[in-house]
Amino acid sequence: MTGLWRILLLLLVLWGGMPPANGSAQVDITVTRRAVQRIPVVVVGLQPLQLVSGGADLAARAESILKGDLEFSTIFEVLPPVFLPFDSKEIRLGEEKKVLPSLNQLKVQALVAAYLTKQGKDLVLEGRVYNVPRGAFVGGTRYFGDVKALRTMVHRLADEVVFRLTGERGVASTRIAYASVEKGATELYLMDYDGHNSVLVTGNRSINLSPRFSPDGKLLAYTSYRDGNPDLYLLNLETGRRKKVSALPGLNISPAWSPDGRWLALSLSKDGGTNVYMMGLNGKKLRRLTNGLGISVAASFSPNGRQIVFTSDRGGSPQIYVIDVEGTNLRRLSFQGDYNASPHWSPRGDKIAFISDRGGGSFQIYLMNLDGSGVQQMTTVGSNEDPAWSPDGRHLVFSSNRSGTKDVYVMHADGSGLKRLTRSALNNFAPNWSP
Numbered sequence: 001m002t003g004l005w006r007i008l009l010l011l012l013v014l015w016g017g018m019p020p021a022n023g024s025a026q027v028d029i030t031v032t033r034r035a036v037q038r039i040p041v042v043v044v045g046l047q048p049l050q051l052v053s054g055g056a057d058l059a060a061r062a063e064s065i066l067k068g069d070l071e072f073s074t075i076f077e078v079l080p081p082v083f084l085p086f087d088s089k090e091i092r093l094g095e096e097k098k099v100l101p102s103l104n105q106l107k108v109q110a111l112v113a114a115y116l117t118k119q120g121k122d123l124v125l126e127g128r129v130y131n132v133p134r135g136a137f138v139g140g141t142r143y144f145g146d147v148k149a150l151r152t153m154v155h156r157l158a159d160e161v162v163f164r165l166t167g168e169r170g171v172a173s174t175r176i177a178y179a180s181v182e183k184g185a186t187e188l189y190l191m192d193y194d195g196h197n198s199v200l201v202t203g204n205r206s207i208n209l210s211p212r213f214s215p216d217g218k219l220l221a222y223t224s225y226r227d228g229n230p231d232l233y234l235l236n237l238e239t240g241r242r243k244k245v246s247a248l249p250g251l252n253i254s255p256a257w258s259p260d261g262r263w264l265a266l267s268l269s270k271d272g273g274t275n276v277y278m279m280g281l282n283g284k285k286l287r288r289l290t291n292g293l294g295i296s297v298a299a300s301f302s303p304n305g306r307q308i309v310f311t312s313d314r315g316g317s318p319q320i321y322v323i324d325v326e327g328t329n330l331r332r333l334s335f336q337g338d339y340n341a342s343p344h345w346s347p348r349g350d351k352i353a354f355i356s357d358r359g360g361g362s363f364q365i366y367l368m369n370l371d372g373s374g375v376q377q378m379t380t381v382g383s384n385e386d387p388a389w390s391p392d393g394r395h396l397v398f399s400s401n402r403s404g405t406k407d408v409y410v411m412h413a414d415g416s417g418l419k420r421l422t423r424s425a426l427n428n429f430a431p432n433w434s435p
Helices: 003-014 058-072 098-106 145-168
Strands: 040-043 076-077 110-117 122-132 136-145 174-180 184-190 208-213 219-224 231-236 242-247 252-257 263-268 274-278 294-300 305-312 319-324 338-345 353-359 365-366 384-389 395-403 404-413 428-433
Touching: 003 294, 040 058, 040 098, 058 110, 076 404, 098 110, 122 145, 136 145, 145 319, 174 208, 184 208, 208 252, 208 428, 219 252, 231 252, 242 263, 242 428, 252 305, 263 294, 274 294, 305 338, 319 338, 338 384, 353 384, 365 384, 395 428
Parallel strands: 040 076, 040 110, 252 294, 294 338, 384 428
Antiparallel strands: 110 122, 122 136, 174 184, 174 428, 208 219, 219 231, 231 242, 252 263, 263 274, 294 305, 305 319, 338 353, 353 365, 384 395, 395 404
């Protein structure tokens, strides 16, 4: 097999199929990283609200979003209203404490009170959080916005609840970037973590691949063929400005951000073979980490920024390797299966997600410990690729063809809670989760 065909074969897997060219927190409840038992929580308030007679009940929509966000976190179990000794919608602002004793008898640990009202043309969403066993007010917040901002307002409230009760950052306000094949081009999109509000961010009618959020969420690194060569770009998501940062001859692909946001790891083929390099955000201070005429791609930094995990065929077939950022201490992690690729280091630092073909003709997602031990298979249906972690390390986003075309899915880190995010006749793949 020639070097060119070997590169194309690996990129087909990594890219999902080559498209055609053309105030302060009060921590009251401790949550373990792999908690099995969820925190029982009750949501009250959110009385029916319509902006016009016969219009949609915005409070019911807000309640559905809020409960969905809290359940998805894997931290909370939202109790249905039928189990409560009172009407959850009849609780008024400032009356929350009167129901805390009855909730305590039910072993409920947290009360989330939310109220949606009109103020002129805007909506006002107010949230209050209580620690039920202590009978204590934990914190409150208020959001303003129009009807189009309702989903964003509720997501922010859900994240505030997570933070107030656990000290962790929630993911309800995060976004997912992904690639979508359409009419001979591959464009990049952003969507909410739950699949809503998808927006186009490239639109150059070319091939755009491998979107990667910067640690502060302000920049998106990606590879684009807009000028004919696979070059590396940075897109400022706040201003819309884009900058070409690497346009060396050959491949400039598979970017990865260092945790401090100062460096990019990428794969270049300028010197024969395809190797992993590090460079500054201005494209300078280029430093080579791997050597050889093989293919080394798909880098992912460890949370402390000291190591990089990547895919390489240096041993004869694509396998997972790890190397120090100085380019030393190279070691192989995967030994089962003839094809292991697309590693992604958990932000919690304890696991690496990757894909593997173990003889069934399709790729499945696996987890392993940092030394390659403790391999766990996470998917079994269809072919599943492109795993990426949520910023809290509790969830994985990936692409799968289990429904026919490739679409983006999420699941919890234990493999449960599978949810499809994209639903179109197009191929959607290569997702990446924002901070």
